[in-house]
Amino acid sequence: MKRFFIIAASLLWGAALFAQQALIPGTGIVSPEINADNTVTFRYYNPKAVTVEVSGDFLPTERITFTMDGRERSWDAPGRAALTEQNGLWTYTSAPLEGELYSYTLYVDGQKMMDPSNIYQNRDIATWTNIFTLSAKKGDKGWYYQVNDVPHGNVSKVWYDSPALGMQRRMTVYTPAEYETNKKTKYPVLYLLHGSGGDEDAWSDLGRAAQILDNLIAEGKAEPMILVMPNGVYFNQAAPGVAVNMFQPTMANSRSQSTVEIEDSFPDIIKYIESNYRVKKAKNSRAVAGLSMGGRQSAALSRKYPAMFGYVGMFSGVVPPEVDEATGKDKVLDAVFAAKPELYWIACGKTDGVMVNSLLLNDYCEAQGHPVTFYESEGGHIWRNWREYLTIFAQLIFK
Amino acid sequence: MKRFFIIAASLLWGAALFAQQALIPGTGIVSPEINADNTVTFRYYNPKAVTVEVSGDFLPTERITFTMDGRERSWDAPGRAALTEQNGLWTYTSAPLEGELYSYTLYVDGQKMMDPSNIYQNRDIATWTNIFTLSAKKGDKGWYYQVNDVPHGNVSKVWYDSPALGMQRRMTVYTPAEYETNKKTKYPVLYLLHGSGGDEDAWSDLGRAAQILDNLIAEGKAEPMILVMPNGVYFNQAAPGVAVNMFQPTMANSRSQSTVEIEDSFPDIIKYIESNYRVKKAKNSRAVAGLSMGGRQSAALSRKYPAMFGYVGMFSGVVPPEVDEATGKDKVLDAVFAAKPELYWIACGKTDGVMVNSLLLNDYCEAQGHPVTFYESEGGHIWRNWREYLTIFAQLIFK
Numbered sequence: 142m143k144r145f146f147i148i149a150a151s152l153l154w155g156a157a158l159f160a161q162q163a164l165i166p167g168t169g170i171v172s173p174e175i176n177a178d179n180t181v182t183f184r185y186y187n188p189k190a191v192t193v194e195v196s197g198d199f200l201p202t203e204r205i206t207f208t209m210d211g212r213e214r215s216w217d218a219p220g221r222a223a224l225t226e227q228n229g230l231w232t233y234t235s236a237p238l239e240g241e242l243y244s245y246t247l248y249v250d251g252q253k254m255m256d257p258s259n260i261y262q263n264r265d266i267a268t269w270t271n272i273f274t275l276s277a278k279k280g281d282k283g284w285y286y287q288v289n290d291v292p293h294g295n296v297s298k299v300w301y302d303s304p305a306l307g308m309q310r311r312m313t314v315y316t317p318a319e320y321e322t323n324k325k326t327k328y329p330v331l332y333l334l335h336g337s338g339g340d341e342d343a344w345s346d347l348g349r350a351a352q353i354l355d356n357l358i359a360e361g362k363a364e365p366m367i368l369v370m371p372n373g374v375y376f377n378q379a380a381p382g383v384a385v386n387m388f389q390p391t392m393a394n395s396r397s398q399s400t401v402e403i404e405d406s407f408p409d410i411i412k413y414i415e416s417n418y419r420v421k422k423a424k425n426s427r428a429v430a431g432l433s434m435g436g437r438q439s440a441a442l443s444r445k446y447p448a449m450f451g452y453v454g455m456f457s458g459v460v461p462p463e464v465d466e467a468t469g470k471d472k473v474l475d476a477v478f479a480a481k482p483e484l485y486w487i488a489c490g491k492t493d494g495v496m497v498n499s500l501l502l503n504d505y506c507e508a509q510g511h512p513v514t515f516y517e518s519e520g521g522h523i524w525r526n527w528r529e530y531l532t533i534f535a536q537l538i539f540k
Numbered sequence: 541m542k543r544f545f546i547i548a549a550s551l552l553w554g555a556a557l558f559a560q561q562a563l564i565p566g567t568g569i570v571s572p573e574i575n576a577d578n579t580v581t582f583r584y585y586n587p588k589a590v591t592v593e594v595s596g597d598f599l600p601t602e603r604i605t606f607t608m609d610g611r612e613r614s615w616d617a618p619g620r621a622a623l624t625e626q627n628g629l630w631t632y633t634s635a636p637l638e639g640e641l642y643s644y645t646l647y648v649d650g651q652k653m654m655d656p657s658n659i660y661q662n663r664d665i666a667t668w669t670n671i672f673t674l675s676a677k678k679g680d681k682g683w684y685y686q687v688n689d690v691p692h693g694n695v696s697k698v699w700y701d702s703p704a705l706g707m708q709r710r711m712t713v714y715t716p717a718e719y720e721t722n723k724k725t726k727y728p729v730l731y732l733l734h735g736s737g738g739d740e741d742a743w744s745d746l747g748r749a750a751q752i753l754d755n756l757i758a759e760g761k762a763e764p765m766i767l768v769m770p771n772g773v774y775f776n777q778a779a780p781g782v783a784v785n786m787f788q789p790t791m792a793n794s795r796s797q798s799t800v801e802i803e804d805s806f807p808d809i810i811k812y813i814e815s816n817y818r819v820k821k822a823k824n825s826r827a828v829a830g831l832s833m834g835g836r837q838s839a840a841l842s843r844k845y846p847a848m849f850g851y852v853g854m855f856s857g858v859v860p861p862e863v864d865e866a867t868g869k870d871k872v873l874d875a876v877f878a879a880k881p882e883l884y885w886i887a888c889g890k891t892d893g894v895m896v897n898s899l900l901l902n903d904y905c906e907a908q909g910h911p912v913t914f915y916e917s918e919g920g921h922i923w924r925n926w927r928e929y930l931t932i933f934a935q936l937i938f939k
Contacts, residue, residue, distance in 0.1 A: 189649070288777070288782060381660065
């Protein structure tokens with residue numbers, strides 16, 4: 142009897158699994174394939190297609206000019222490269238790439254589509270892309286974005302009550318690995334804010350924030366700290382798909398402009414964190430930083446609560462100086478510096494449209510003798526820069 | 541000066557955001573649209589397409605027969621429906637649907653693709669599908685899968701050390717809402733296991749485990765409990781994309797069959813949970829359940845450690861009785877019942893290939909006088925059933 146049962150078990154088991162989960166795995170094609178020389182080969186099978194292109198952030202950008210609201214504007218679009226076809230199999234091999242996390246999609250006869258052979262995908266606001274990570278050697282930027290053989294902190298999705306916004310809201314909290322064992326130690330906190338249309342998952346997913354902190358802490362380059370990543374869209378409880386049914390995130394709908402903003406509700410966040418985690422509560426144990434809209438919010442938070450944060454990081458987003466015509470002064474900004482922040486850090490890419498405002502802020506501060514640090518990188522308004530800015534900023538704080 | 545700065549800020553801000561994140565949002569088309577009568581309309585624009593179909597789990601399944609390893613097999617494939625075209629816009633409206641979480645994809649000229657107008661997607665093993673949730677009224681199955689206005693527990697991704705598997709591993713832990721406030725209360729634990737090719741994100745994503753428990757606890761239908769959702773693939777540290785670069789999950793590569801299995805490493809998981817959380821440590825405060833491979837693992841865990849779990853749930857997966865030819869007995873299984881579990885619960889869908897083994901197990905138990913509960917549902921080896929089984933099972937335990 143035993144033999145019969147085992148055979149029946151394994152056959153039926155296999156058939157059931159094979160079948161009903163509809164999981165005939167993949168396409169049988171390896172794409173992308175990371176080659177030994179760090180070039181990357183993309184493959185796509187479709188004998189009927191007329192053109193197949195790959196568009197990704199590893200290709201040179203293309204400057205595109207367009208008119209909006211009667212004004213000419215331009216931006217750096219991700220580059221495209223044509224795949225070539227043989228027997229229905231389309232291929233393209235990139236130049237050698239540095240260790241990084243890359244995003245791409247395919248265009249088949251002009252229609253955007255995911256690479257059907259690559260299950261790794263990520264959503265940024267309303268745009269899905271395939272992703273791949275090129276393994277990086279220690280010291281490369283990309284090394285910090287990987288899960289390496291170091292102690293790992295925990296990442297939690299927690300719910301806090303926000304009386305200011307009248308709802309329960311979800312946020313992401315990273316605690317460093319040692320938090321679980323050093324049960325009496327208190328930690329500093331970096332509040333880390335996403336961009337327009339983003340959500341509380343953005344920094345932990347595309348931002349690789351947990352990996353960056355794990356790796357920096359393990360190397361002794363950053364202090365063990367807690368990261369708090371709230372949802373910065375005032376009317377959302379949580380990321381799309383968690384709480385708000387079929388909500389379509391866009392860049393345009395993140396700020397109320399009239400009613401309560403995230404800055405008004407920030408004390409609710411701090412109250413939850415300081416009640417539920419072992420944290421240091423002094424100003425110099427609190428930092429705030431963010432990308433794009435989150436950079437603007439970080440600037441606004443420091444203006445609204447100059448005694449709250451010892452460190453302020455603005456990644457590709459600032460509040461430009463609001464200068465009184467009579468005095469030539471921005472009194473609110475001057476008050477931020479009167480409170481003597483340990484670090485007021487502006488980062489921006491050379492081709493980023495936010496550069497103008499970043500420079501306005503920097504120049505005003507320099508003219509007033511306010512200590513400000515300006516970090517200029519290559520590139521524009523992209524995640525590659527924001528991961529790098531976090532990697533740098535995290536090494537500068539709480540020391 | 542002030543006026544100039546603000547104008548410059550808002551214009552550049554808008555242009556930069558519009559441009560560099562490449563976030564021209566969506567297609568301008570609403571798809572799917574949930575209509576007032578609970579029908580759902582799908583829309584897709586493509587004037588060049590010849591055929592467009594939608595394939596989803598809200599359509600009647602189609603029985604497909606195929607030959608594998610020289611044997612004829614069959615399974616219930618998700619049904620398909622044709623969209624009809626007018627001026628390049630393809631549409632299809634479903635029958636009225638019950639409140640549920642549904643999955644679908646499009647087929648354009650035979651090529652599978654995501655609905656470009658729906659940003660909501662989920663990966664199950666190696667298969668991406670679009671998803672949508674039909675709002676359900678209280679009492680509907682689907683109501684339990686939504687974020688309702690009830691207290692919410694926290695969901696954490698934590699790392700534990702597994703000496704048995706020789707690696708740090710990631711798992712998902714749900715703590716009930718009151719865990720944060722009742723600081724002295726200890727809680728029972730349900731260990732909840734995913735299927736072949738799945739990972740530690742499966743139950744919290746497609747399984748909606750946190751929402752199910754939040755809602756059941758708020759209604760007083762389930763005891764406040766901790767859910768522990770480990771990664772059941774013996775060679776993986778974590779879900780694809782977190783730790784293992786470009787790993788391709790399949791159903792076939794989840795079990796070692798020869799070296800150490802998840803069951804051998806389970807004490808590592810329990811040790812971490814019982815060291816780091818406020819949990820009750822008695823047998824009757826521990827439950828184990830799982831779907832498919834996880835159901836088999838739950839059965840195997842109860843066989844291996846009969847004194848460990850007071851409740852065992854097998855969702856579409858079991859270890860069939862291993863009966864000695866001479867005695868007609870499965871001594872190991874008999875020992876499970878000698879330890880008097882509070883509940884030994886088998887659930888399976890009528891058209892599930894695992895039904896044969898589930899019945900073998902049920903019949904053996906009944907013949908031996910072992911108390912067993914068998915729950916038979918409609919349908920097959922699908923998430924709709926597993927969400928329902930969890931909803932039922934969670935109400936039966938720790939009472």
